Amino acid sequence: MSRLIIVTGAGSGIGKATAERFAAGGDKVVLVSRRQHRLEEAAAEVRAHADGADLDLVSADLADLPGAARLQEYVTELGLPVAGLVCCAGSAPYPGDSGLKAVADEWQETYRANVMTAVLAVEGLEPAMADGGSIVLYSSIAAYRGSGGSGAYGAAKNALHSYAHTLAARLGPRGINVNVIAPGYVAETGFFGDRLTDAREAMLIRQTALGRAGSPQDIANLAFFLCSAEGAYLTSQIIQINGGSSHGV
Numbered sequence: 001m002s003r004l005i006i007v008t009g010a011g012s013g014i015g016k017a018t019a020e021r022f023a024a025g026g027d028k029v030v031l032v033s034r035r036q037h038r039l040e041e042a043a044a045e046v047r048a049h050a051d052g053a054d055l056d057l058v059s060a061d062l063a064d065l066p067g068a069a070r071l072q073e074y075v076t077e078l079g080l081p082v083a084g085l086v087c088c089a090g091s092a093p094y095p096g097d098s099g100l101k102a103v104a105d106e107w108q109e110t111y112r113a114n115v116m117t118a119v120l121a122v123e124g125l126e127p128a129m130a131d132g133g134s135i136v137l138y139s140s141i142a143a144y145r146g147s148g149g150s151g152a153y154g155a156a157k158n159a160l161h162s163y164a165h166t167l168a169a170r171l172g173p174r175g176i177n178v179n180v181i182a183p184g185y186v187a188e189t190g191f192f193g194d195r196l197t198d199a200r201e202a203m204l205i206r207q208t209a210l211g212r213a214g215s216p217q218d219i220a221n222l223a224f225f226l227c228s229a230e231g232a233y234l235t236s237q238i239i240q241i242n243g244g245s246s247h248g249v
Contacts, residue, residue, distance in 0.1 A: 002054065003027045004080040005227070006071075008062055008121050009089030011038030013189035014138065017216030018086055020046045021224045023053035028080070030056045032071055032089075032121075062089055063112040068120035072128075081130035084227040087137045089117040092153040103150050110152035115159050122167065132175040134227040137164055138219075139182040141242050157182070161238050168236035177235035179226050184242025187213035209244025 005022045009015035011033030023029045023046050031046075033039045036059040047053045058074050060067035075082060091113045093106055118137050129135075139157040140147075147154035161180055168178040185204040205213050222241055225231045240246060 003083035004030070004075075004078065005084040005086065006030045006032065006075065006082055006121070006125065007086045007088060008032040008117060009087070009138075011035060011042050013088075014183070014186060014216045014219045015088035016042045016045065017220040018088055018223050019055075020049055020053075021217070021220035022084070022086075022227075023047075023050040023055060025224060027083075028054040028056070030058055030075065030078075032058045032060055032062065034059065034061045034067075062117040062121050064116075065120065068124045071121065072124035075125055075128050082125055082128045082133060083130050084134045084136070085122065085125055085129065086223050086227070087118040087121055087135075089121075090114040090138060090140075090157075092142075092147065092149075106150055107152040107155075110156045111159075114153070114156040115163075118160060119163065126171070129171070129174070129176055132232070134231070135164075135167060135171070135176065135178045136223045136226050137178075137180045139180045139238065141182055141184040141240065141246055143182055143238075144240075144246055164238070165236050172235065175232075177226070177232055179231075179234055179236070180238045181219060181222055181226075182238055182240045182242075183214055183219050184208070184240070184245045185213050186216060186219060189216060204245070207245040208242065212243060214241065214243055 005027045007015055007019040007029060010019040010031035019029050019031050031039055039057045039059055043055050043057055058071050060070045062068050093109045137160045139160050142154035143158040164178050164180045
Protein backbone atom coordinates (compact mmCIF):
# COMPACT_ATOMS: atom_id res chain seq x y z
CA MET A 1 0.00 0.00 0.00
CA SER A 2 1.33 3.42 -0.97
CA ARG A 3 2.48 5.68 1.88
CA LEU A 4 2.74 9.47 1.96
CA ILE A 5 6.37 10.55 2.36
CA ILE A 6 7.54 14.17 2.64
CA VAL A 7 11.13 14.90 1.59
CA THR A 8 12.50 18.39 2.16
CA GLY A 9 15.57 19.67 0.36
CA ALA A 10 14.55 17.42 -2.52
CA GLY A 11 15.73 19.67 -5.34
CA SER A 12 19.20 18.14 -5.61
CA GLY A 13 21.84 15.83 -4.15
CA ILE A 14 20.95 13.61 -1.23
CA GLY A 15 17.43 14.99 -0.99
CA LYS A 16 16.68 14.15 -4.61
CA ALA A 17 18.15 10.65 -4.18
CA THR A 18 16.02 10.18 -1.07
CA ALA A 19 12.87 11.15 -2.93
CA GLU A 20 13.80 8.77 -5.73
CA ARG A 21 14.34 5.86 -3.32
CA PHE A 22 10.90 6.24 -1.78
CA ALA A 23 9.24 6.72 -5.17
CA ALA A 24 10.93 3.56 -6.45
CA GLY A 25 9.46 1.76 -3.44
CA GLY A 26 5.96 2.73 -4.52
CA ASP A 27 5.35 5.58 -2.10
CA LYS A 28 3.63 8.86 -2.89
CA VAL A 29 6.34 11.45 -2.37
CA VAL A 30 6.00 15.19 -1.81
CA LEU A 31 9.21 16.91 -2.91
CA VAL A 32 9.88 20.20 -1.13
CA SER A 33 12.51 22.78 -2.05
CA ARG A 34 12.89 26.54 -2.28
CA ARG A 35 13.22 26.81 -6.05
CA GLN A 36 10.43 25.65 -8.34
CA HIS A 37 12.71 25.07 -11.34
CA ARG A 38 15.00 22.84 -9.28
CA LEU A 39 11.99 20.87 -8.10
CA GLU A 40 10.77 20.36 -11.63
CA GLU A 41 14.20 19.21 -12.78
CA ALA A 42 14.49 16.84 -9.81
CA ALA A 43 11.02 15.43 -10.43
CA ALA A 44 11.88 14.74 -14.06
CA GLU A 45 14.99 12.82 -12.98
CA VAL A 46 13.08 10.87 -10.33
CA ARG A 47 10.42 9.88 -12.87
CA ALA A 48 13.14 8.79 -15.30
CA HIS A 49 14.50 6.31 -12.73
CA ALA A 50 11.28 5.37 -10.92
CA ASP A 51 8.67 4.35 -13.46
CA GLY A 52 5.19 5.49 -12.50
CA ALA A 53 6.42 7.70 -9.65
CA ASP A 54 3.61 9.49 -7.80
CA LEU A 55 5.08 12.91 -7.03
CA ASP A 56 3.80 16.23 -5.73
CA LEU A 57 5.93 19.38 -5.69
CA VAL A 58 5.85 22.15 -3.09
CA SER A 59 8.08 25.19 -3.48
CA ALA A 60 8.69 26.63 -0.01
CA ASP A 61 11.50 28.04 2.11
CA LEU A 62 11.04 26.06 5.31
CA ALA A 63 13.40 28.30 7.26
CA ASP A 64 10.62 30.89 7.38
CA LEU A 65 7.15 30.66 8.86
CA PRO A 66 5.24 31.41 5.61
CA GLY A 67 7.02 28.59 3.79
CA ALA A 68 6.43 26.10 6.59
CA ALA A 69 2.78 27.16 6.75
CA ARG A 70 2.49 26.62 2.97
CA LEU A 71 3.72 23.05 3.33
CA GLN A 72 1.46 22.42 6.31
CA GLU A 73 -1.57 23.68 4.39
CA TYR A 74 -0.69 21.61 1.33
CA VAL A 75 -0.35 18.39 3.30
CA THR A 76 -3.52 19.10 5.27
CA GLU A 77 -5.45 19.53 2.03
CA LEU A 78 -4.13 16.19 0.76
CA GLY A 79 -5.96 14.61 3.67
CA LEU A 80 -3.54 11.68 3.93
CA PRO A 81 -1.57 10.65 7.03
CA VAL A 82 2.16 11.32 6.73
CA ALA A 83 3.99 8.01 7.06
CA GLY A 84 7.45 9.53 6.78
CA LEU A 85 9.07 12.94 7.02
CA VAL A 86 12.69 13.11 5.87
CA CYS A 87 14.34 16.48 6.46
CA CYS A 88 17.21 16.82 3.99
CA ALA A 89 17.22 20.61 3.61
CA GLY A 90 20.45 22.31 4.62
CA SER A 91 23.51 24.19 3.47
CA ALA A 92 26.81 25.55 4.71
CA PRO A 93 27.03 29.27 3.94
CA TYR A 94 30.53 30.69 4.09
CA PRO A 95 31.11 34.38 4.88
CA GLY A 96 32.58 36.46 2.11
CA ASP A 97 33.94 39.01 4.56
CA SER A 98 35.71 38.97 7.90
CA GLY A 99 34.71 40.63 11.11
CA LEU A 100 32.05 40.26 13.76
CA LYS A 101 29.11 41.00 11.48
CA ALA A 102 30.22 38.31 9.02
CA VAL A 103 30.41 35.77 11.84
CA ALA A 104 26.96 36.76 13.12
CA ASP A 105 25.49 36.52 9.61
CA GLU A 106 27.09 33.12 9.04
CA TRP A 107 25.75 31.65 12.27
CA GLN A 108 22.26 33.04 11.82
CA GLU A 109 21.95 31.91 8.20
CA THR A 110 23.44 28.49 8.93
CA TYR A 111 21.05 27.95 11.83
CA ARG A 112 18.11 28.95 9.64
CA ALA A 113 19.15 26.67 6.80
CA ASN A 114 19.91 23.58 8.87
CA VAL A 115 17.90 23.77 12.09
CA MET A 116 14.81 25.86 11.40
CA THR A 117 14.09 24.05 8.14
CA ALA A 118 13.80 20.82 10.14
CA VAL A 119 12.06 22.23 13.22
CA LEU A 120 9.35 24.11 11.33
CA ALA A 121 8.70 21.16 9.00
CA VAL A 122 8.40 18.72 11.90
CA GLU A 123 6.31 20.94 14.15
CA GLY A 124 4.03 21.92 11.27
CA LEU A 125 3.43 18.36 10.09
CA GLU A 126 3.37 16.56 13.44
CA PRO A 127 -0.46 16.70 13.65
CA ALA A 128 -0.66 15.00 10.24
CA MET A 129 1.84 12.25 11.14
CA ALA A 130 0.45 8.74 11.15
CA ASP A 131 0.81 6.77 14.35
CA GLY A 132 3.68 4.40 13.70
CA GLY A 133 5.27 6.83 11.24
CA SER A 134 8.89 7.93 10.99
CA ILE A 135 10.92 11.14 11.10
CA VAL A 136 14.49 11.30 9.81
CA LEU A 137 16.71 14.36 10.20
CA TYR A 138 19.93 14.77 8.21
CA SER A 139 23.00 15.82 10.17
CA SER A 140 26.68 15.57 9.17
CA ILE A 141 30.05 14.22 10.22
CA ALA A 142 30.77 17.90 10.91
CA ALA A 143 28.64 17.60 14.05
CA TYR A 144 31.43 15.39 15.44
CA ARG A 145 34.51 16.88 13.79
CA GLY A 146 33.66 20.55 13.55
CA SER A 147 33.43 22.48 10.31
CA GLY A 148 35.02 25.26 8.30
CA GLY A 149 34.43 28.96 8.64
CA SER A 150 33.58 29.83 12.22
CA GLY A 151 32.20 26.34 12.94
CA ALA A 152 28.55 27.28 12.48
CA TYR A 153 27.66 24.34 10.23
CA GLY A 154 28.88 21.62 12.60
CA ALA A 155 27.22 23.31 15.56
CA ALA A 156 23.92 23.67 13.74
CA LYS A 157 23.89 20.02 12.72
CA ASN A 158 24.69 19.01 16.30
CA ALA A 159 21.60 20.90 17.46
CA LEU A 160 19.49 18.43 15.49
CA HIS A 161 20.77 15.58 17.65
CA SER A 162 19.30 17.03 20.82
CA TYR A 163 16.09 17.92 18.99
CA ALA A 164 15.72 14.34 17.76
CA HIS A 165 16.05 12.94 21.29
CA THR A 166 13.34 15.34 22.46
CA LEU A 167 11.07 14.36 19.57
CA ALA A 168 11.64 10.65 20.11
CA ALA A 169 10.47 10.93 23.72
CA ARG A 170 7.50 13.09 22.79
CA LEU A 171 6.30 11.01 19.85
CA GLY A 172 7.24 7.55 21.11
CA PRO A 173 3.79 6.94 22.67
CA ARG A 174 2.35 7.28 19.15
CA GLY A 175 4.79 4.70 17.80
CA ILE A 176 6.64 7.35 15.78
CA ASN A 177 10.38 6.73 15.57
CA VAL A 178 12.78 9.64 15.18
CA ASN A 179 16.38 9.25 14.06
CA VAL A 180 19.27 11.27 12.65
CA ILE A 181 21.56 10.31 9.78
CA ALA A 182 25.04 11.86 9.91
CA PRO A 183 26.81 11.32 6.58
CA GLY A 184 30.49 11.74 5.88
CA TYR A 185 31.79 12.90 2.51
CA VAL A 186 29.21 12.25 -0.21
CA ALA A 187 30.18 12.82 -3.84
CA GLU A 188 27.98 14.25 -6.59
CA THR A 189 26.05 16.67 -4.42
CA GLY A 190 27.53 20.08 -5.16
CA PHE A 191 27.71 20.68 -1.40
CA PHE A 192 31.23 22.10 -1.49
CA GLY A 193 30.75 24.12 -4.68
CA ASP A 194 34.09 25.32 -5.99
CA ARG A 195 35.73 24.80 -2.59
CA LEU A 196 36.36 21.10 -3.27
CA THR A 197 39.72 20.68 -4.96
CA ASP A 198 40.93 17.36 -6.34
CA ALA A 199 43.48 17.16 -3.54
CA ARG A 200 40.88 17.73 -0.85
CA GLU A 201 38.54 15.14 -2.34
CA ALA A 202 41.37 12.60 -2.47
CA MET A 203 42.15 13.32 1.20
CA LEU A 204 38.51 12.80 2.21
CA ILE A 205 38.42 9.47 0.40
CA ARG A 206 41.73 8.35 1.96
CA GLN A 207 40.20 8.92 5.39
CA THR A 208 37.57 6.23 4.78
CA ALA A 209 38.12 2.59 5.63
CA LEU A 210 36.27 1.52 2.47
CA GLY A 211 38.37 3.62 0.13
CA ARG A 212 35.52 5.42 -1.63
CA ALA A 213 33.25 8.41 -1.28
CA GLY A 214 29.69 7.91 -0.20
CA SER A 215 26.93 8.27 -2.78
CA PRO A 216 23.56 9.98 -2.38
CA GLN A 217 21.99 6.55 -2.83
CA ASP A 218 23.90 5.20 0.19
CA ILE A 219 22.24 7.81 2.38
CA ALA A 220 18.84 7.43 0.75
CA ASN A 221 18.84 3.68 1.34
CA LEU A 222 19.44 4.20 5.05
CA ALA A 223 16.59 6.72 5.26
CA PHE A 224 14.30 4.24 3.51
CA PHE A 225 15.23 1.55 6.03
CA LEU A 226 14.56 3.83 9.00
CA CYS A 227 11.08 4.52 7.61
CA SER A 228 10.34 0.82 7.07
CA ALA A 229 8.80 -1.81 9.31
CA GLU A 230 12.27 -3.33 9.71
CA GLY A 231 13.60 -0.07 11.16
CA ALA A 232 10.61 0.77 13.33
CA TYR A 233 12.25 -0.14 16.67
CA LEU A 234 15.19 2.19 16.04
CA THR A 235 14.55 5.56 17.60
CA SER A 236 16.49 8.42 19.22
CA GLN A 237 19.65 7.28 17.40
CA ILE A 238 22.35 9.28 15.61
CA ILE A 239 23.52 6.97 12.84
CA GLN A 240 26.86 7.77 11.22
CA ILE A 241 27.35 6.66 7.63
CA ASN A 242 30.79 7.65 6.42
CA GLY A 243 32.64 4.60 5.09
CA GLY A 244 34.64 4.36 8.30
CA SER A 245 36.20 7.82 8.19
CA SER A 246 34.93 8.38 11.72
CA HIS A 247 34.32 5.68 14.30
CA GLY A 248 30.86 5.18 15.74
CA VAL A 249 30.17 6.17 19.33
